[in-house]
Amino acid sequence: MTEAVLEIEGLEANAGGKQILRGIDLVLRAGEVHALMGPNGSGKSTLAGALTGRPGVEITGGKVRYRGADLLALAPEERARRGVFLAFQYPVEIPGVSNNYFLKSALNAIRQHRGEEPLDAMEFLALLREKAAVVEMPKELLGRSLNEGFSGGEKKRNEVLQMLLLEPALAVLDETDSGLDIDALRIVAKGVNALRSAERAMLVITHYQRLLDHIVPDRVHVLSEGRIVRSGGKELALELEERGYGWLEKEPPARGATAR
Amino acid sequence: MTSLAAANERLLALSNEGETGRGAEAFAFAALRRAGREAFAAQGLPTTRLEEWRYTNLAELAAPAWRLPAAGAAGVSRDAVEALASPVFACGLLVFVDGRLAPGLSTLRVPEVELLSIAEARGSRSLGSLVDLKAHPFAALATALLDDGVCVRLPAGARLEQPLHLVFLSLGAGAPTATQPRVFVEAGRGSRAVVVQDHVSAGPGPAFTNAVTELHVGPGASLEHVLLQRESDATFHVSHTAALLEREARLATHAITLGGRLVRNDLCVTLAGEGSEAWLSGLFLGSGERLVDNHGFVDHAVPRGTSRQLYKGVLADRARGVFRGRVRVRPGAQHTDAKQSNPNLLLSPDAEIDSKPQLEIFADDVKCSHGSAIGRTDEDALFYLRTRGIDESSARTLLVRGFAAEVLAALPEPALAEALGDAFAALIEGVRP
Numbered sequence: 001m002t003e004a005v006l007e008i009e010g011l012e013a014n015a016g017g018k019q020i021l022r023g024i025d026l027v028l029r030a031g032e033v034h035a036l037m038g039p040n041g042s043g044k045s046t047l048a049g050a051l052t053g054r055p056g057v058e059i060t061g062g063k064v065r066y067r068g069a070d071l072l073a074l075a076p077e078e079r080a081r082r083g084v085f086l087a088f089q090y091p092v093e094i095p096g097v098s099n100n101y102f103l104k105s106a107l108n109a110i111r112q113h114r115g116e117e118p119l120d121a122m123e124f125l126a127l128l129r130e131k132a133a134v135v136e137m138p139k140e141l142l143g144r145s146l147n148e149g150f151s152g153g154e155k156k157r158n159e160v161l162q163m164l165l166l167e168p169a170l171a172v173l174d175e176t177d178s179g180l181d182i183d184a185l186r187i188v189a190k191g192v193n194a195l196r197s198a199e200r201a202m203l204v205i206t207h208y209q210r211l212l213d214h215i216v217p218d219r220v221h222v223l224s225e226g227r228i229v230r231s232g233g234k235e236l237a238l239e240l241e242e243r244g245y246g247w248l249e250k251e252p253p254a255r256g257a258t259a260r
Numbered sequence: 261m262t263s264l265a266a267a268n269e270r271l272l273a274l275s276n277e278g279e280t281g282r283g284a285e286a287f288a289f290a291a292l293r294r295a296g297r298e299a300f301a302a303q304g305l306p307t308t309r310l311e312e313w314r315y316t317n318l319a320e321l322a323a324p325a326w327r328l329p330a331a332g333a334a335g336v337s338r339d340a341v342e343a344l345a346s347p348v349f350a351c352g353l354l355v356f357v358d359g360r361l362a363p364g365l366s367t368l369r370v371p372e373v374e375l376l377s378i379a380e381a382r383g384s385r386s387l388g389s390l391v392d393l394k395a396h397p398f399a400a401l402a403t404a405l406l407d408d409g410v411c412v413r414l415p416a417g418a419r420l421e422q423p424l425h426l427v428f429l430s431l432g433a434g435a436p437t438a439t440q441p442r443v444f445v446e447a448g449r450g451s452r453a454v455v456v457q458d459h460v461s462a463g464p465g466p467a468f469t470n471a472v473t474e475l476h477v478g479p480g481a482s483l484e485h486v487l488l489q490r491e492s493d494a495t496f497h498v499s500h501t502a503a504l505l506e507r508e509a510r511l512a513t514h515a516i517t518l519g520g521r522l523v524r525n526d527l528c529v530t531l532a533g534e535g536s537e538a539w540l541s542g543l544f545l546g547s548g549e550r551l552v553d554n555h556g557f558v559d560h561a562v563p564r565g566t567s568r569q570l571y572k573g574v575l576a577d578r579a580r581g582v583f584r585g586r587v588r589v590r591p592g593a594q595h596t597d598a599k600q601s602n603p604n605l606l607l608s609p610d611a612e613i614d615s616k617p618q619l620e621i622f623a624d625d626v627k628c629s630h631g632s633a634i635g636r637t638d639e640d641a642l643f644y645l646r647t648r649g650i651d652e653s654s655a656r657t658l659l660v661r662g663f664a665a666e667v668l669a670a671l672p673e674p675a676l677a678e679a680l681g682d683a684f685a686a687l688i689e690g691v692r693p
Contacts, residue, residue, distance in 0.1 A: 052647050053643075053646075053647075054643055055639060055643060075646070075652070076643060076646040076647050077646040077647075077648075077649050077650060077651050077652065077655075079647075080646070080647050080648055080649035081649045085647075086647050088644065088647075091644070092638070092640050092641045092643075092644040093641075094638075094641050094644070094645075094659065094662055095662055095663070095665075095666075096661065096662030096663055096664070096665030096666060097658055097659070097661070097662035097665070102645075102648075102658075105648075105650055105654070105658070106645075106648035106649050106650055109648070109649035109650050109651070109654075110648075110649040113649065145662070145665075162648065166648070166649070
């Protein structure tokens with residue numbers, strides 16, 4: 001079996017003073033793309049927050065190992081430098097910080113951690129141009145303040161652009177499809193697919209099946225009330241599309257529902 | 261006797277001393293000095309009972325026995341000036357050491373402009389004409405002690421390619437020293453220039469800089485004035501800038517305050533000619549126990565004037581900031597377009613800002629607005645940056661620099677914007693929540 005990139009064991013977490021995650025078990029191996037689906041409020045974003053160290057997400061139990069390290073003990077920037085990436089559901093607007101400058105700072109922080117030389121302005125620009133072309137990112141958005149005044153689709157494309165530049169070992173995409181029209185969805189999926197590789201694991205969080213037409217997952221998990229209640233192949237997503245989430249609550253979880 | 265009253269006596273005594281110590285060459289200013297002396301005697305140092313000084317207690321400024329600078333510039337090298345006042349604009353560089361022009365440190369290659377030291381500009385009737393001594397006690401004191409400075413005359417149509425760089429260097433050598441930098445700019449019809457008034461300290465000793473600047477912007481002229489305050493933490497800096505704009509004149513001011521123990525800036529702009537524009541911006545950083553107070557007054561005296569005020573404050577530690585932006589639209593000043601805005605960023609729970617925008621409108625067909633805001637570091641933005649591998653400290657600095665970017669980007673010279681942005685970021689690195 002290939003190497004496990006992420007091993008989540010019995011993860012429990014609170015957010016806003018309420019218990020949201022009630023014992024998550026999940027293993028992602030190198031080369032795999034998993035989809036995590038579930039209704040609103042099931043804990044999808046809290047899980048993304050727990051994996052990246054978001055303030056306000058309080059871990060109350062369980063363990064998370066990432067490439068052999070205790071992920072939960074690491075600061076958010078340390079997780080990023082070791083290759084964990086989160087594409088935000090709501091990317092933050094930062095006035096006065098140019099997108100270019102931000103991207104270069106982020107890339108060089110991560111390169112430094114990997115023991116690589118920082119890229120100079122020319123090298124960075126060449127790389128940026130190449131990656132921006134994949135997500136069809138207009139040049140003027142690279143010079144503007146980070147995400148400021150970007151449309152929803154532009155923000156999501158910018159997230160995928162960052163992912164392409166930073167080349168993470170574990171990418172978590174938190175509802176990257178929400179609010180996208182079909183063209184934007186196709187572009188975002190193209191970026192994600194460009195990054196699929198034998199060394200990389202991806203966790204694609206989504207509410208809807210349609211993203212999975214473009215990014216075909218190896219496994220699909222359904223989250224409900226802070227637990228993974230069902231896991232299966234890509235056909236599970238289609239079943240959910242057809243039947244909604246309601247039936248899961250009525251039928252008992254499949255045997256050995258530990259998501260592996 | 262209160263501490264302020266005792267200080268008033270000492271400061272008035274200085275003005276007598278200055279009078280007897282000076283030769284006949286400066287006689288032409290005797291009347292102006294006398295007017296300053298009388299106006300200061302009548303007002304004294306302002307107390308916090310005055311609305312204009314409510315948040316700015318001057319007890320610390322009043323405590324030292326301030327002395328006028330000793331004659332003769334002590335060994336300051338050109339290299340030291342270049343390091344302190346970086347980036348130096350060497351084409352039109354005038355260096356004043358403890359208030360006095362140091363010709364050996366200055367370089368002047370701007371034939372299109374007439375530059376005179378105040379001492380040379382004898383008989384100038386315009387000097388002091390824009391300052392209301394009776395309403396501004398510090399300007400009155402500076403006038404009573406008037407010693408040296410510069411008169412800049414831009415003939416009609418003159419266009420300066422490079423900024424004029426006026427460096428006022430406080431020696432900070434030990435004894436508490438008071439200086440009165442004086443700048444007078446007369447921009448003739450249709451002329452264009454950038455004037456950088458740069459205050460720096462060479463040493464850490466106590467200093468009191470009491471600057472007065474007059475900017476007369478002629479018809480159709482365009483003037484940019486940059487006031488840089490990057491003095492030591494033992495410096496008290498009070499500045500009074502008075503500007504008069506004639507028809508279709510344009511003035512942009514940039515007040516960047518990075519240093520000083522206590523800084524008070526008064527900026528009084530009169531839009532006296534139709535269609536004139538005033539773009540007033542500022543960035544101030546307070547850390548430690550420092551206080552930075554910006555008072556602006558824009559007087560729309562005639563129709564079709566435009567004014568913008570954008571002052572951004574960043575306060576850390578136990579620092580305090582004050583902003584008061586007053587806009588007056590006089591009766592008949594129709595089609596005035598005036599906006600003021602004062603966003604502030606507090607980096608510590610003990611930092612404080614008192615912000616008071618104020619509109620006084622006596623005309624009915626105008627467009628005026630004001631706003632102020634107080635924010636703290638955006639934790640969501642901080643987390644976002646950290647998830648991209650940027651460490652917390654760099655992320656905080658990046659956010660603060662982003663907050664300041666709008667004001668820095670408006671500076672007339674990119675080299676200046678970059679140098680000040682770096683200096684600003686370095687100071688932010690030094691303060692932690």
